[in-house]
Amino acid sequence: MLADPLARTATTARSVAARPGRWWLPASLVLLAVALFLGVMVGPAGNWGSADWNIIWNVRLPRVVLAGIVGATLSLSGASYQGVFRNPLVDPYLLGVAAGAGLGATIVFAVGRASTTTWLIDPLPLAAFIGGLLAVLLTYLVGASFGANRNGVTLVLAGVAVTSLATAIQAFVLQRNTEVIREVYSWILGRLTLANWGDVRLVLPYVVVSSAVLLLHRRHLDVLRVGDDEAISLGTQVTRVRLVVVIAATMGTAAVVSVSGLIGFVGIVVPHAVRLLAGASYRRLLPLSLVVGAAFLILADIPGRVLQDPAETPIGVVTAFFGAPFFILVLRTRGRSLG
Amino acid sequence: MSSLAFVDLSVRYGRRDAIAGFTDTVRPGEWLCLIGPNGAGKSSILRATAGLVPHGGRIEVDGSPLSLRSSRRRAELVAYVPQSPNLPDDMTGAEYVLLGRNPYIGYFGVESQHDLAMVASVLDRLDLADFARRPLGTMSGGERQRLVIARAIAQEAPILLLDEPTSALDIGHQQQALELVDRLRREHGLTVVSAMHDLTLAGLYADRLALLHQGHVVATGPAASVLRPETLSEFYGVSVSVHHEDDGTVVVVPRRTSA
Numbered sequence: 040m041l042a043d044p045l046a047r048t049a050t051t052a053r054s055v056a057a058r059p060g061r062w063w064l065p066a067s068l069v070l071l072a073v074a075l076f077l078g079v080m081v082g083p084a085g086n087w088g089s090a091d092w093n094i095i096w097n098v099r100l101p102r103v104v105l106a107g108i109v110g111a112t113l114s115l116s117g118a119s120y121q122g123v124f125r126n127p128l129v130d131p132y133l134l135g136v137a138a139g140a141g142l143g144a145t146i147v148f149a150v151g152r153a154s155t156t157t158w159l160i161d162p163l164p165l166a167a168f169i170g171g172l173l174a175v176l177l178t179y180l181v182g183a184s185f186g187a188n189r190n191g192v193t194l195v196l197a198g199v200a201v202t203s204l205a206t207a208i209q210a211f212v213l214q215r216n217t218e219v220i221r222e223v224y225s226w227i228l229g230r231l232t233l234a235n236w237g238d239v240r241l242v243l244p245y246v247v248v249s250s251a252v253l254l255l256h257r258r259h260l261d262v263l264r265v266g267d268d269e270a271i272s273l274g275t276q277v278t279r280v281r282l283v284v285v286i287a288a289t290m291g292t293a294a295v296v297s298v299s300g301l302i303g304f305v306g307i308v309v310p311h312a313v314r315l316l317a318g319a320s321y322r323r324l325l326p327l328s329l330v331v332g333a334a335f336l337i338l339a340d341i342p343g344r345v346l347q348d349p350a351e352t353p354i355g356v357v358t359a360f361f362g363a364p365f366f367i368l369v370l371r372t373r374g375r376s377l378g
Numbered sequence: 379m380s381s382l383a384f385v386d387l388s389v390r391y392g393r394r395d396a397i398a399g400f401t402d403t404v405r406p407g408e409w410l411c412l413i414g415p416n417g418a419g420k421s422s423i424l425r426a427t428a429g430l431v432p433h434g435g436r437i438e439v440d441g442s443p444l445s446l447r448s449s450r451r452r453a454e455l456v457a458y459v460p461q462s463p464n465l466p467d468d469m470t471g472a473e474y475v476l477l478g479r480n481p482y483i484g485y486f487g488v489e490s491q492h493d494l495a496m497v498a499s500v501l502d503r504l505d506l507a508d509f510a511r512r513p514l515g516t517m518s519g520g521e522r523q524r525l526v527i528a529r530a531i532a533q534e535a536p537i538l539l540l541d542e543p544t545s546a547l548d549i550g551h552q553q554q555a556l557e558l559v560d561r562l563r564r565e566h567g568l569t570v571v572s573a574m575h576d577l578t579l580a581g582l583y584a585d586r587l588a589l590l591h592q593g594h595v596v597a598t599g600p601a602a603s604v605l606r607p608e609t610l611s612e613f614y615g616v617s618v619s620v621h622h623e624d625d626g627t628v629v630v631v632p633r634r635t636s637a
Contacts, residue, residue: 255486261473262480266464272428273533274453274481319468 063317067330071107074334078103081341097235105234105242106340106354107333109299110309112246114332115325116288117306118313119253122260122321123284124179127369128195130306131292135174135201137301140293142205142212143170145223149216164245168293170205175289177201231299231340231354242294249291253325256284260321302336302355304362309335311369379406379567380455380536382427386435389422396422397593400435409563409570411584413577413604415614418590420573421461424539427571428458439537453481457530461542463522467515471525474514475500478532500532504558520551527558531566538563540572544579552576556583577630581605589613601628 079099117130131137143166178201182194213220259280262270267277292306309332310324317323336354339361343352387400397419404410412420426433427444429452437444439455447455457478465474478500479493501507506528509521517525523543530538540559544552560583563570574580580587581601589597589604591613597604605628607620621629 258483258488262477264464264466264469265477268425268428268430268460269458269464271430271449272453272456272458272460273477274450276449319466320473 063313063323063327064330067327067334071330071334071337074337075103075107077341078106078337081345101236101239102231102234102340103337105239105298106231106336108239108242108246109231109295109302110305110336110339111329111333112249112291112295113302113305114309114328114335115250115253116292118310118321118324118328119256119260119284119288120175120306121310122263122324123281123288124194125263125266126194127311128192128307129198130304131171131288131296132202132301132303132306133195134198135178135205136171136289136292137296137303138202138205138209139174140167140171140296141227141301142174142209143167143293144226144297145209145212145219146170148219148223148226149212161241164241164294164297167297168245168290171293171296172286172289174201174205175285179285226297227300234298238298242298245294246291249287249294250329252287253284253291254329256280256287257321257325260284260325264319264321300355302358304358304366305332305336307369308358308362308365311365380440380569381406382537382569382571383438383441384423384435385438387423387426387437388434389419389426389431390434391431395593397426397590400593400595402588402595402598404569404571406569407563407567408586409560409572409584411580411587412571412573412590413575413580413587414590417592419593420590421541422593423590424458424541424571424573427537427539428456430458450481453533453535455535456537456539457533457535458539459526459530459541459543461545463526465514465522465526468513470511470513471506471509471517472497472501472511474525475506475528475532478529478534481533496534497532500528504528504531519546520548520554523547523551523555524558527555527562531562536567537569537571540570542573542575545575552579559583577605577610578628581628581630602626605630 079095113131120129120131120134121127144163147163147166178194178198181200182197209223213223259275262273262275263277263280265273270277310328313324313327313331317327336358339357340354342357343354346352382404384400384402388398389396400419400423402410412423414420422431425431427437429444429449444452444455475497476489476493479489479496482493483489498510501510504524504527506521506524509517509525514522514525523546527543538559543559544555547555556579559570559572562568570584572580572584574584581604584601586599587597587601587604588595589609596613597609602622605620607618610616610618610620610630617633617635619631619633621631623629
């Protein structure tokens with residue numbers, strides 16, 4: 040029997056709005072709950088005595104919460120940088136943000152950390168933010184100057200150059216101020232293992248503002264996927280959106296780097312895994328990266344506690360172990376994902 | 379229906395004038411086709427109108443200058459289809475056409491039921507309902523071009539700019555795409571400005587042609603008056619023969635110069 044052509048049902052608003060993968064958000068929240076549970080329960084202290092409860096509340100829980108905040112922020116920032124630069128290869132580290140933040144913090148230590156402790160606002164996260172922002176802007180300008188036919192690798196190479204420059208200046212500053220080397224390196228290596236509720240309170244305002252701004256721009260990032268020219272012709276103020284997103288992502292990154300130290304690859308592994316599973320639309324990608332990133336870093340923090348017990352394997356080692364091969368995989372399949 | 383007027387339009391890239399002293403008025407509902415050799419300034423006119431490059435002179439829609447409009451308001455007036463649009467492989471057809479509603483959605487807003495219904499009806503009218511849920515990467519060139527036009531229609535702008543809309547298509551899909559534009563401009567009363575390389579197709583669909591050479595208009599008018607062998611040989615440096623069909627169609631055929 041032939042189908043009646045007139046019987047074809049009309050497309051409805053409902054079917055236009057229907058997006059695949061709505062169940063990914065609940066699924067990722069379940070993953071986060073599991074990660075939180077494991078993060079709190081796994082470790083040397085496991086019996087429910089009052090001493091153990093004390094350890095869990097004052098030592099392990101802040102550590103788990105902080106790991107979650109750091110992972111969420113690095114993933115969300117990574118996904119946002121990828122969207123705003125239309126480049127699947129970038130993350131807060133490859134863009135030079137972390138190195139710039141490190142340089143900013145080093146300068147504060149060199150000028151005299153002791154004299155700033157009485158200030159109303161702690162200048163350390165602020166200096167890290169300014170350093171990170173200058174670094175990412177420099178990376179973008181250098182990367183963009185290599186012609187209109189900008190390919191993804193150029194921006195990454197510019198990031199490498201800016202990272203080297205920032206690291207070199209940092210080394211120079213440290214040479215002149217050898218007395219602060221210890222402080223600076225303990226800052227760079229991070230203090231996730233020694234996290235307390237004070238650290239959570241320190242980063243939370245920056246992270247909340249940064250995440251809110253980024254999530255509010257997720258529709259704009261979808262418009263940017265068709266390129267600057269078409270986005271402008273569709274009425275988007277591309278330069279303003281790009282600037283706001285870069286500032287917000289850099290603020291979040293600088294804040295978490297100041298408590299967690301260098302944890303690479305989270306900002307590239309998590310958004311790409313989410314893309315593979317739930318598609319590349321930024322409306323889904325940003326909230327999912329936030330939740331999955333938190334779960335990922337909480338889980339990545341667990342092997343460090345158990346493997347060499349009682350010594351700790353730094354969390355950056357764990358993420359690099361998974362992240363570096365993943366990055367190579369992304370390089371191989373690049374070009375089709377974000378075109 | 380809206381009119382589009384260019385008053386002494388100029389576009390410079392560095393020290394080079396891409397277009398200089400371009401003055402023209404496109405009547406409401408008219409289709410103007412810009413023709414001319416590569417680098418004549420066709421795309422520059424379209425890009426200036428879409429707000430993508432800074433320009434001198436004025437571009438007016440219904441008598442008021444576009445440069446005074448906000449970028450969103452400009453996008454409500456002018457829809458632009460670039461020469462090679464970016465179509466993200468894993469975006470669905472519906473998501474892509476929905477981008478056309480961007481000018482109507484507030485900075486922190488999300489699309490309304492009206493926007494979704496609008497996209498659904500555009501997909502239906504352009505016979506694209508089957509592509510709503512499919513990723514763009516799985517579609518053919520002709521299907522992708524129809525979706526790009528659908529996105530421009532969803533933008534509900536009275537003025538449609540098309541930069542080489544058929545350059546990547548075979549002859550069948552070229553005709554299909556231009557027929558679609560022609561149908562839509564009649565249904566919606568669109569004013570169309572296009573840049574095209576195929577002179578026969580340009581003459582077939584446009585109401586009026588403007589021949590550009592090195593940033594200046596050298597001839598304008600209906601196809602029969604612009605597409606003359608001596609004009610084309612002077613500005614394109616080609617040898618062509620021009621045939622006039624009984625129905626008024628002007629056919630431009632290149633001639634072999636070597637024996």
